[in-house]
Amino acid sequence: MKLQKKKKPSPAISTSSLPDIVFMLLFFFMVTTVMRQTELKVKVVVPQATEIQKLEKKSLVSYIYIGAPSDNYKSKFGTAPRIQLNDAFATPNQVPEFIEKERAARLEQEVPLLTTSIKADRDAKMGIVTDVKQELRKVNALKLNYSSSKRSEVY
Amino acid sequence: MPRKQGRGTPEVNAGSMADIAFLLLIFFLVTTTIDTDKGIAIRLPPMPEPNQPENNIKLKERNVLKVLVNAADQLLVDGKPMSIKELKKTTKDFIDNPSQDPTKAESPMKAVISLKNDRGTSYNLYIQVHNELKAAYNELREAKAQGEFGRAFDKLTESQQNEIKDYYRQVISEAEPEDIGGGN
Numbered sequence: 120m121k122l123q124k125k126k127k128p129s130p131a132i133s134t135s136s137l138p139d140i141v142f143m144l145l146f147f148f149m150v151t152t153v154m155r156q157t158e159l160k161v162k163v164v165v166p167q168a169t170e171i172q173k174l175e176k177k178s179l180v181s182y183i184y185i186g187a188p189s190d191n192y193k194s195k196f197g198t199a200p201r202i203q204l205n206d207a208f209a210t211p212n213q214v215p216e217f218i219e220k221e222r223a224a225r226l227e228q229e230v231p232l233l234t235t236s237i238k239a240d241r242d243a244k245m246g247i248v249t250d251v252k253q254e255l256r257k258v259n260a261l262k263l264n265y266s267s268s269k270r271s272e273v274y
Numbered sequence: 275m276p277r278k279q280g281r282g283t284p285e286v287n288a289g290s291m292a293d294i295a296f297l298l299l300i301f302f303l304v305t306t307t308i309d310t311d312k313g314i315a316i317r318l319p320p321m322p323e324p325n326q327p328e329n330n331i332k333l334k335e336r337n338v339l340k341v342l343v344n345a346a347d348q349l350l351v352d353g354k355p356m357s358i359k360e361l362k363k364t365t366k367d368f369i370d371n372p373s374q375d376p377t378k379a380e381s382p383m384k385a386v387i388s389l390k391n392d393r394g395t396s397y398n399l400y401i402q403v404h405n406e407l408k409a410a411y412n413e414l415r416e417a418k419a420q421g422e423f424g425r426a427f428d429k430l431t432e433s434q435q436n437e438i439k440d441y442y443r444q445v446i447s448e449a450e451p452e453d454i455g456g457g458n
Contacts, residue, residue: 141295148302166398168405174311239397246393256321265401266313
């Protein structure tokens with residue numbers, strides 16, 4: 120039998136919709152991107168935990184970073200963990216001022232909902248964290264969140 | 275002047291559009307950090323008023339589970355050294371006290387966990403301890419939800435949830451910081 124068909128050249132795949140697809144992806148990423156407002160000057164690897172909750176309103180969160188200064192700042196600030204508020208290294212007694220500023224930037228009715236998120240490195244010591252906690256208590260910023268990442272295995 | 279006929283605007287070549295879009299896409303892909311803002315939520319106790327008399331509410335010894343963490347990241351739970359792996363089970367046992375042990379809490383409502391750490395304790399261990407204590411409460415609440423309402427805790431109505439939350443009230447009292455020693 121002579122059923123062998125002549126080999127058809129495979130039709131070229133239309134790429135005319137490629138830009139549309141790419142644009143769609145592009146818009147997705149553009150919308151979801153949150154540009155970092157602050158440059159991290161400390162190295163932070165947050166601890167892992169299982170019982171974690173999501174922080175709901177990102178606009179109502181103020182961040183306090185605690186960790187060893189990153190490589191660029193090592194020579195100047197040493198390797199002991201330090202506190203970073205906004206863009207600068209800070210000492211614990213600057214925390215109340217920072218919280219007041221954060222509060223002033225929000226609407227009055229939002230102030231009680233403000234949460235402080237402590238992003239501390241897992242190798243940091245509790246001493247510095249405790250200092251921050253005490254300062255937060257002084258200014259009545261009691262809602263606190265210890266930033267941590269998800270751990271799957273349970274003890 | 276003679277005009278050429280039939281020459282509309284020439285079509286813009288859209289062939290490089292995909293390339294441009296790709297370029298932008300890659301830029302956003304690289305700069306995006308999908309921030310995972312998750313963590314252990316706690317509520318700090320308010321600062322005691324300076325002129326307020328110290329209120330030493332006496333709690334019965336058996337109702338308090340004392341968790342001490344020293345600077346070498348060792349745990350002492352009610353006077354006994356313990357590894358972090360056992361903490362959850364011990365805590366659950368302490369709160370629920372199914373065997374009516376006279377050294378454990380009278381009832382879950384009266385149970386208080388007292389946590390004290392040194393300034394030299396690592397932050398990681400501190401979080402792990404908090405995590406285990408929270409896990410103990412969450413598991414107990416989940417078990418009660420299943421036993422009483424036959425549904426998962428987060429599927430219950432708010433009043434049912436509050437009922438369980440009142441029963442297993444999470445009371446973690448953190449001691450005022452002080453140096454308990456053991457290196458820095």
